[in-house]
Amino acid sequence: MAREETTGFMAMKGAGYYSKATVGAKHVMDNAAQMVLDAVDRMGLEKTSGVFRATDMGAADGGTSLDMWRRVLAQVRAQAPDRPIEMIYTDLPRNDFSQVFQIVHGLTGEATYLDEVSGVHVMASGTSFHEAIVPAGTLDLGFSATASHYITAVPCNIEDHVHMVGASGETRQAYEDKGASDWDNMLAQRGAEMKTGARLCLFNFGIDEDGRYLGNTGGVNMFDTFALHWRSLLDDGIITEAEFANTNFPQVYRTQSQFVTPLKDKQSAAYKSGLRLEHVEARVVRCPFEQAFSEQGGDPRQFARDYIPTLRSWSEPTFANGLSRDRSAVDRARIIDAFYGRYEDMVAADPAGHAMDYVHIYMVCVKE
Numbered sequence: 001m002a003r004e005e006t007t008g009f010m011a012m013k014g015a016g017y018y019s020k021a022t023v024g025a026k027h028v029m030d031n032a033a034q035m036v037l038d039a040v041d042r043m044g045l046e047k048t049s050g051v052f053r054a055t056d057m058g059a060a061d062g063g064t065s066l067d068m069w070r071r072v073l074a075q076v077r078a079q080a081p082d083r084p085i086e087m088i089y090t091d092l093p094r095n096d097f098s099q100v101f102q103i104v105h106g107l108t109g110e111a112t113y114l115d116e117v118s119g120v121h122v123m124a125s126g127t128s129f130h131e132a133i134v135p136a137g138t139l140d141l142g143f144s145a146t147a148s149h150y151i152t153a154v155p156c157n158i159e160d161h162v163h164m165v166g167a168s169g170e171t172r173q174a175y176e177d178k179g180a181s182d183w184d185n186m187l188a189q190r191g192a193e194m195k196t197g198a199r200l201c202l203f204n205f206g207i208d209e210d211g212r213y214l215g216n217t218g219g220v221n222m223f224d225t226f227a228l229h230w231r232s233l234l235d236d237g238i239i240t241e242a243e244f245a246n247t248n249f250p251q252v253y254r255t256q257s258q259f260v261t262p263l264k265d266k267q268s269a270a271y272k273s274g275l276r277l278e279h280v281e282a283r284v285v286r287c288p289f290e291q292a293f294s295e296q297g298g299d300p301r302q303f304a305r306d307y308i309p310t311l312r313s314w315s316e317p318t319f320a321n322g323l324s325r326d327r328s329a330v331d332r333a334r335i336i337d338a339f340y341g342r343y344e345d346m347v348a349a350d351p352a353g354h355a356m357d358y359v360h361i362y363m364v365c366v367k368e
């Protein structure tokens with residue numbers, strides 16, 4: 001099988017930048033941990049034996065999910081005292097897996113479940129979640145947060161924007177079609193990996209019934225702001241037309257109905273793999289940086305300095321990838337710094353409405 005185009009994607013900023021800057025993603029998981037605990041409850045682990053295998057797919061540095069896993073693995077241990085637990089962190093090959101091990105093994109100072117839950121064996125995989133990660137019929141609990149919006153390849157460039165949420169017509173349709181086929185395949189891969197009775201918990205970026213999505217919950221639209229500043233670099237002759245055109249987030253935000261479709265369609269690969277929907281809901285989790293600023297006040301420049309890294313932690317690779325390979329590393333870094341500097345100056349000058357609120361569609365599936 002051909003490697004997917006985005007397998008070489010740079011993943012999140014490494015060296016711990018991701019989880020330090022992205023506390024909101026941790027809130028998403030901590031707030032919804034009960035859904036995973038309930039799913040584990042329904043598995044009836046008391047009567048089972050053998051290795052209990054779990055995956056955290058698209059885990060980045062593993063820091064944001066650490067507290068959620070502390071609760072989940074403690075419950076698995078309580079209900080299955082004798083089963084060895086295999087905890088597999090997965091992400092793209094260029095992910096900073098060293099950071100995963102440093103965080104989970106307690107080298108960064110965070111409290112780790114390894115000190116609390118016995119018999120946990122931590123491992124990692126650099127295989128994309130669009131492919132088979134573990135052998136068929138061996139997975140007990142699949143989990144992924146804030147990652148399934150990454151598609152295998154962008155279907156086309158987006159005119160005058162950088163994200164499919166800013167696309168219309170045929171371009172929008174091409175992204176939605178790509179999102180639909182990747183999603184069906186991604187679910188089917190999980191269905192094949194799972195044991196009968198296993199659970200799959202997915203907390204996905206999406207578009208809710210009010211049309212809200214990440215960074216678009218009523219204030220300034222974050223993706224429009226990305227496009228605005230990227231275009232300003234073009235207008236100022238700092239990047240080229242080709243670089244603007246080649247900058248496209250390899251992502252699709254799906255609606256709840258789009259998420260659910262393959263789980264209801266008997267002809268889909270996901271359905272045929274035995275996956276069935278147990279639960280779905282949409283939630284908005286408030287941007288912690290905007291919340292602190294609006295409740296406690298303070299210097300707008302400081303808010304801007306605190307806020308921009310949470311956008312930068314996950315968006316920088318897409319902008320860096322859009323730049324010509326002929327540029328030196330120094331030149332690329334200068335352009336990327338200028339880009340986020342413009343965004344920061346805008347927020348500092350008028351912070352009202354800037355917020356990266358998280359909009360997720362939460363799903364729990366069972367393998368029949």
Ligand SMILES: C[S@@+](CC[C@H](N)C(=O)[O-])C[C@H]1O[C@@H](n2cnc3c(N)ncnc32)[C@H](O)[C@@H]1O
Nearest residue numbers: 011025058060064091092128129145146147150
């Ligand atoms: C926004 S981060 C989310 C990290 C963490 N799960 C969280 O919720 O804080 C998205 C992660 O998905 C990873 N990712 C993107 N495409 C992937 C793929 N095809 N397979 C595995 N991981 C992928 C990225 O490298 C990145 O680490």
